[in-house]
Amino acid sequence: MNTTSSTRGSGSGNGNVRSILISGAGIAGPSLAYWLHRHGFAATVVERSAFLRDSGGAVDFRGEQVKLLKAMGIFDAVKAAETGMGDQVVIDRAGEPVMAFSSAFFSGEVEVERGDLARILFEATREYTDYVFGDWIVGLDQRADGVDVTFASGAAATYDLVVGADGLHSGVRRLAFGPEEQYRTDLGWLIAGFTAPNDLGLDHEGRIYNVPGCGVMAASARDRSRLGVGFVFHAPGLLYDRHDVAAQKDLVAATYADAGWETPSLLQGMREADDLYFDTLSQIHMDRWSTGRVVLLGDAAWCAGPGGSGTGMAMMGAHVLAGELAAATNDHPTAFAAYERTLRPAAKIGQKQGKGSGAFLAPINDKKIATRNKAYKMLTRKLVAGFFNWLTARAANAVEYKEYPTTAATAPALPTTRDSRIAA
Numbered sequence: 001m002n003t004t005s006s007t008r009g010s011g012s013g014n015g016n017v018r019s020i021l022i023s024g025a026g027i028a029g030p031s032l033a034y035w036l037h038r039h040g041f042a043a044t045v046v047e048r049s050a051f052l053r054d055s056g057g058a059v060d061f062r063g064e065q066v067k068l069l070k071a072m073g074i075f076d077a078v079k080a081a082e083t084g085m086g087d088q089v090v091i092d093r094a095g096e097p098v099m100a101f102s103s104a105f106f107s108g109e110v111e112v113e114r115g116d117l118a119r120i121l122f123e124a125t126r127e128y129t130d131y132v133f134g135d136w137i138v139g140l141d142q143r144a145d146g147v148d149v150t151f152a153s154g155a156a157a158t159y160d161l162v163v164g165a166d167g168l169h170s171g172v173r174r175l176a177f178g179p180e181e182q183y184r185t186d187l188g189w190l191i192a193g194f195t196a197p198n199d200l201g202l203d204h205e206g207r208i209y210n211v212p213g214c215g216v217m218a219a220s221a222r223d224r225s226r227l228g229v230g231f232v233f234h235a236p237g238l239l240y241d242r243h244d245v246a247a248q249k250d251l252v253a254a255t256y257a258d259a260g261w262e263t264p265s266l267l268q269g270m271r272e273a274d275d276l277y278f279d280t281l282s283q284i285h286m287d288r289w290s291t292g293r294v295v296l297l298g299d300a301a302w303c304a305g306p307g308g309s310g311t312g313m314a315m316m317g318a319h320v321l322a323g324e325l326a327a328a329t330n331d332h333p334t335a336f337a338a339y340e341r342t343l344r345p346a347a348k349i350g351q352k353q354g355k356g357s358g359a360f361l362a363p364i365n366d367k368k369i370a371t372r373n374k375a376y377k378m379l380t381r382k383l384v385a386g387f388f389n390w391l392t393a394r395a396a397n398a399v400e401y402k403e404y405p406t407t408a409a410t411a412p413a414l415p416t417t418r419d420s421r422i423a424a
Contacts, residue, residue, distance in 0.1 A: 035322030056114030189358030196269025308354030323404030346398030
């Protein structure tokens with residue numbers, strides 16, 4: 001495990017803001033590290049996991065967010081790793097097709113698995129970013145001229161600014177703003193995602209299957225030997241242990257015991273999976289995203305849920321936050337205010353779209369399943385294709401890509417081969 005020895009003022013930033021600590025090495029954190037380097041700041045990224053996480057479902061980019069990928073010099077690497085997904089076919093209980101969502105609905109202009117994107121961003125920033133894996137922030141003590149940070153490892157350091165890019169269950173948000181329960185709104189559905197052997201024989205295509213209150217999504221893309229599987233089910237108020245994976249698998253298995261179709265084989269795949277992601281579909285609503293020298297980014301600040309363009313919005317937020325910090329020179333309150341003023345309207349659009357994700361993925365009764373299928377079958381017809389395209393791109397285009405003057409050169413070209421795992 002690496003440990004950090006960064007001290008405030010050790011970087012080469014603008015004015016007196018020199019060193020910035022970022023919590024979270026997922027997507028938002030490395031994206032921010034990239035842009036901070038372009039503006040001359042020194043960034044340290046601390047990640048609780050002992051290694052770079054290479055799991056997670058596919059994420060897509062459209063419109064203004066594609067401009068962002070190109071501006072970062074990573075579009076070609078993302079394109080080389082794209083899923084190449086085709087249609088997602090809704091099937092009935094007999095496994096027969098009911099309707100199909102075209103690739104544009106779920107996959108946008110370019111779609112990539114989250115793990116591949118994390119690797120690309122890590123490779124783009126590792127040469128100039130101090131990555132610390134296997135550690136996390138346990139204490140924040142703000143002063144007028146910096147933030148004293150204590151880590152779980154016992155290490156301590158002082159930074160000019162601290163950024164919480166650590167997701168829905170942000171530790172930075174809890175330390176700086178208060179308990180998660182004050183800001184989290186559960187939508188009433190839970191999600192379990194994992195990879196499994198491709199026993200369905202799918203090839204760059206997916207299946208969506210429903211029984212009341214339960215949705216099953218299975219798709220195989222670039223790696224035809226495996227499936228990306230998602231179970232979404234309606235269970236408002238359900239209590240569970242976030243850290244007990246075995247109990248989570250038992251819960252999913254019990255919920256889907258009589259679901260039919262190919263669910264039994266998918267549940268067996270879940271039992272054998274070592275990458276289960278299990279959580280509520282939730283949103284984060286906050287009146288402000290910063291306090292003093294601490295600011296939140298991405299899901300830590302405005303989690304929208306599936307369909308809310310969360311990944312692209314987090315990367316756009318990283319670009320705006322770094323650019324406003326550079327533009328404001330040493331005035332971080334002004335930078336934070338400008339960043340929030342730019343992103344908050346887009347976050348609201350994403351949350352509005354994400355709010356209905358559970359009902360779309362797992363309608364609660366047969367009537368609602370039929371209504372969803374009928375409505376979206378109509379939307380995919382040629383006569384309303386323009387509105388359909390606008391609807392799917394709305395959140396992605398909510399923030400226009402803006403050029404900020406930069407002081408550092410673009411990161412070197414990235415390799416397009418896929419690493420199996422990057423350890424700390």
